[in-house]
Amino acid sequence: MIYVDPKILARVNKWLTPFFDEKTQTEIKEMIARDPEKLEDSFYKNLEFGTGGMRGIMGHGDNRINKYTLGKNTQGLSNYLRKRFPGKNIKVAIAFDCRHNSKEFAKFVADVFSANGIKVFLFSELRPTPELSFAVKYLDCQAGIVLTASHNPPEYNGYKVYLEDGGQLVSPQDKEVVAEINSLQYQDVNFGANENFIEFIDSEVDEAFAAASIKNGTFGTSKEARENLKIAFTSLHGTSITMIPKVLEQAGYTNVSIVKEQAEPDGDFPTVKSPNPEEPAALKMALELADKENSDIVIGTDPDSDRLGIAVRNDKGEMQLLNGNQTMVLMTHFLLEQWKKAGKLNGKQFVASTIVSTPMVEKIAEHYNVNYLEGLTGFKWIAKMIKDHPELEFIGGGEESFGYLVGDFVRDKDAVTATLLACEIAAQKKAEGSSMYNYLKEVYNQFGNYREHLISITKKGKKGAEEISEMMKSLRENPFKEIAGSKVVRMDDILKDECTDFITGKTSALNLPKSNVLIYFTEDGSKIAARPSGTEPKIKFYISVNTIEKENFTETLQKKIDAIAAQLNVN
Structure with a gap:
């Protein structure tokens, strides 16, 4: 006899009523x-909104992406929009990516x-995805939806x-939408399409x-320089x-070689283990093509084209491969220059980044006398900065997870324009007899390095979520006093909105939206952040180290990183 928790069974039984289609009921009975x-x-739970909206495994049930969970979210959003824009003819733009069922889900x-x-x-x-963000403003819509799971598995x-x-939903609008969704039963969803409205x-x-x-991503590079860059x-x-x-x-970039085996949209992502440009293996075929064609730069984007990975030729x-922080540093410095x-530049501009990204962006902004704003992980917070500070002109901003935004015509990370910007940098440096690597x-x-x-x-799964929760609890309740031989001088607990100065023992408010993130700062300038992912079943640790040394610093910094990882017991 197979035992099923009565609380789970009560949730399951709601899906075995006539409102749900026969195929759904049959497959649930099989489970x-x-x-x-x-x-x-x-x-065991309802699929929740995270840093990138609602994302999860496709299938049947409250904790899965399917017609009914999408329908309930959309009905709740419809009700919210009616309240937010009373008497207005509401318009919504919808886009979708290459994943299985994305097109069908978009139509639902x-x-x-x-x-x-x-x-x-x-x-x-x-x-x-960035084209959807653009379309919302271009078509004067009140909302937009994109069906995508970014770089997650198939x-x-x-x-x-x-x-x-x-821009994506942020507080307090996200809570208001969630409240509308949670007030509904699946039977409240109106699936009866009116094709006249589509x-x-x-x-x-x-x-x-x-x-x-092209307007936002190009900066006077000559025609010859663009034609000479091999991509x-x-x-x-x-x-x-x-x-x-x-x-x-x-x-004007005409010397482009495309990896043909990866050019066909395919939700199975058959040539890679993970379609994530953060993973070096994802760019293997592009790197091989670059060596064959003697290319100057490699660019790879994730499935919904908001992240990009870059590789350039080194001194040898x-x-x-550049990591996301290095790409962000180059793009920000180039834009400000x-x-x-x-x-x-007149002091009324700003660049933006996130609390888990490199501190180097702030140093560059200070050098150019440009305002620097920092927010939580996720590009929705950078979009919110643009909205909240109309008195400042947004130049560009990024985060360590391979996302960058140039200008404010899009309000999400944008691999299309960022690709163009990367090529502008590479082309200009090549024309000067240098390279992106030397830059x-x-x-x-x-x-500083x-x-x-x-x-x-x-x-x-459920067990994994519990393990992640315990890891964060332990880090919070038993804070490190020293990390890799350097004294901890400060700890930011974003969930408690609390900054603790370990030297004075005093605490102060951070004035950031609450989020399950912990950040340690050490005496030698290292920064270590821990946070559960909002879109994947992962816990992430972000390590940043630096030195003012000009020579032989690579080994020194790597030893620091290794020592920190060993102490965290996560290497």
Whole structure:
């Protein structure tokens, strides 16, 4: 006899009523009979909104992505929009990525909006996430949805929500939407589509987005320099193939080699273990193509085209991968230098980053007398900064997880425009007889040598979530007094909104939205952050170390990183 927790069974039984389709009921009954562990994980909680919206494994149940959980979210969002914009003809834009079921899910979502009398602009084929953010503003919409799970494994999908500024949901709007969703039963969802309210969109928005990308992402590079830059590009089976080659060509980058085996959108991501440009293995085929074609730069994007990975040739002529912090440092420094040359810096501009990213960006901003703003992990917080500070002009910003945004015409990380910016940097440096790699060394030489390292530990399912919770609890209740031989001088507990000065013993408020993040700062300038991922079953540790040494610093910094990882017991 297979035992099923009565609380789980009560949730399951709601899905075995006539409202749910026959196929759903049949497959749930199979789980009851054959796989109680999967049943428990599918029903033990409602799928929640994290840093990137709602994201999870596709399947049946409250803790899965499916027609009904998406429908309930969309009905709740429809009710919220009606209250937020009373008497207005509400419009919503919807896009989707290459994942299994994304196109079908997008139509389910469109159906529910249309059934509620809301006008829907629906992309007829897959498009990059940043284009959806752009479309919300371009089409004067009150909200936007993109069906994507970014770089998660193939069994995942997700639902990102944007509001009228083109940025993702943040507090307090996210709580208001969740309250609307939680007040509903599945039977409250109106799936009866009104096709008169659904309009398919494509080329007009494509052309406008491409033009805006070129306007924001180019900086006077000569025609010859652009034509001389050799680029190897891979879309990793994702959406960027619909836009990046086109934008590069329109901007004058004609020497582009594409990894053909990865150019076809495919939700199985058959050529990679993970379609994540943060993982070196994901760019293996692009690196091989670059060596074959003697390319100057490699660029790879994740499935929904908001993150990009970059490799450039080092002093030995070998391709070397840049991490997200290095890419962000180069892009921010280059942008500020361009703005300075153009005489556009007057103290009323800002750049942005996140609490787990390299401290080096702030140092660069200070050098150029540009405001630096820092927020929680997730680009929705950078979008909120743009919205909250209309008195300041946004130049650019990024985070360590391979995302960057140039200008404010998009309000999410944008691998399309960032790809163009990377090529502008590489082309100009090559034309000067230098390289992107040498440029990075120059920036380090000016501002100090920083190194960052990310450790990510996967803990799947209910048990994994409990283990992650215990790890964070232990770090919070038993704080380190010393890390890798250096005294801890400060600890920021973002969940408690509390900064503790270990020298004076005093505490102060951080004035950040509460989030389950802990950050240690040591006497020698190291910074160690721990946080559970909001979109994946992972706990992440972010390590940043630095030195003012000019020579033989690489080994010194690596030893520091290794020592910190060993003490955390997570290496």
